[in-house]
Amino acid sequence: MEETELAARLRSHDPAVGLRAVGALHRLAEQVEAAAVARARQDGWSWEQIGDALGVSRQSVHSKHGK
Amino acid sequence: MFEHFAAGARTAVTAALDEARHRGDRRLGTEHLLLGVLHARELDPLGALGLDLPRARAALEALDVAALAAVGIDVRGVERAPVPLSGKRTPFTSAARTALRRAVGVTREQGGRRIKPAHLLLALLECPPPDPAAEVFRELGVDRSAVRAELRPKAA
Numbered sequence: 001m002e003e004t005e006l007a008a009r010l011r012s013h014d015p016a017v018g019l020r021a022v023g024a025l026h027r028l029a030e031q032v033e034a035a036a037v038a039r040a041r042q043d044g045w046s047w048e049q050i051g052d053a054l055g056v057s058r059q060s061v062h063s064k065h066g067k
Numbered sequence: 068m069f070e071h072f073a074a075g076a077r078t079a080v081t082a083a084l085d086e087a088r089h090r091g092d093r094r095l096g097t098e099h100l101l102l103g104v105l106h107a108r109e110l111d112p113l114g115a116l117g118l119d120l121p122r123a124r125a126a127l128e129a130l131d132v133a134a135l136a137a138v139g140i141d142v143r144g145v146e147r148a149p150v151p152l153s154g155k156r157t158p159f160t161s162a163a164r165t166a167l168r169r170a171v172g173v174t175r176e177q178g179g180r181r182i183k184p185a186h187l188l189l190a191l192l193e194c195p196p197p198d199p200a201a202e203v204f205r206e207l208g209v210d211r212s213a214v215r216a217e218l219r220p221k222a223a
Contacts, residue, residue, distance in 0.1 A: 016197050021138045023092070024131035030091025031147035038148055053144070065151055 037065045071171060073181040075107050077108060082106040087157055089129075089149040096160040097200035098127055100167075107184035116210050126206040162198055166190050177222045185189050185221040188214070 033054065040050050047066065051058040069077060083103025086097045104110065107122040113119065133221055159167070170190035174182045192211050194200045204211060 017134055017137050017203075020130060020134040020202075024134045025138070025140075026093075027091040027131065028117050028135065028142060028145075028147070030150045032145065034091075035146040035148035039146070064153055067151060 034065070037061065041065075068171070069166065071180075071182050072175075073183045075109065075184045076104075076170075076182045076187055079103040079107055079184050079187060086124075086153065088152050091150040093157065094160045095157050095163055097162050097191055097194050097198055098203055100163055100187065101200045101203055102127070104184045104187045104191065109221065110184055110188065113214060116209065116213050116217060117207055118214060121164050122190055122207060123163065126203050130202060130206055151159060166200070168196060169193060173222070178218070179222065183222065188204055189218055194215045 010033075037050055037054075040053075045053075047062045048058040050065075051061040054061060069080070072080070081093060083099040084095055086102040087099040090099075090103070092099065102120065102123055103114075105118070105123055111119070130141055165188075167190070170187045171183050171187045174180070174186045177186065179186065191200045192204070192215060196202065196205070
């Protein structure tokens with residue numbers, strides 16, 4: 001892939017890009033989790049199995065996604 | 068503070084909260100206030116200047132996609148969903164609090180008594196870079212002075 005202007009800025013240690021990337025990674029993790037949990041439920045996974053896969057308790061995954 | 072808010076501005080703050088939570092953000096920032104304020108129908112004419120809710124959302128997404136690409140992550144084709152709303156508190160960032168205070172000042176300058184969406188947006192236009200709302204305006208290529216000129220009569 002051709003190096004983008006942003007990749008160049010990141011390598012030049014532009015903090016704005018690095019900091020936004022950290023926030024974007026957090027958002028991405030949350031959004032991928034929401035999609036994967038919904039799909040797991042459709043496929044019949046229990047809240048306990050989903051919690052184990054995410055490394056959190058059954059209660060915490062259920063209270064976050066169980067509506 | 069919110070007792071000085073007109074109904075439209077209250078709705079904007081509530082919408083901002085939902086925007087923040089659905090994106091998976093832990094704090095309500097100026098970028099969410101901007102999205103929230105663009106929910107107000109009275110600001111629809113700003114679409115002619117390139118500023119509307121779908122475009123602002125897309126600009127935020129483009130900034131994220133570019134930042135992720137900069138750390139080597141390609142999110143094209145990745146299955147994602149809006150984050151479910153939870154009962155967790157979503158505190159305001161300090162920049163968002165500053166913008167809300169500035170909106171109070173803008174309202175007074177314009178001789179208004181209640182803070183309307185237009186006042187809130189005028190306050191957000193003053194956010195200096197590297198503020199997240201300023202980044203969205205830059206990404207959109209919005210002419211801030213044209214937006215201000217459009218807003219002044221609405222803010223009176």
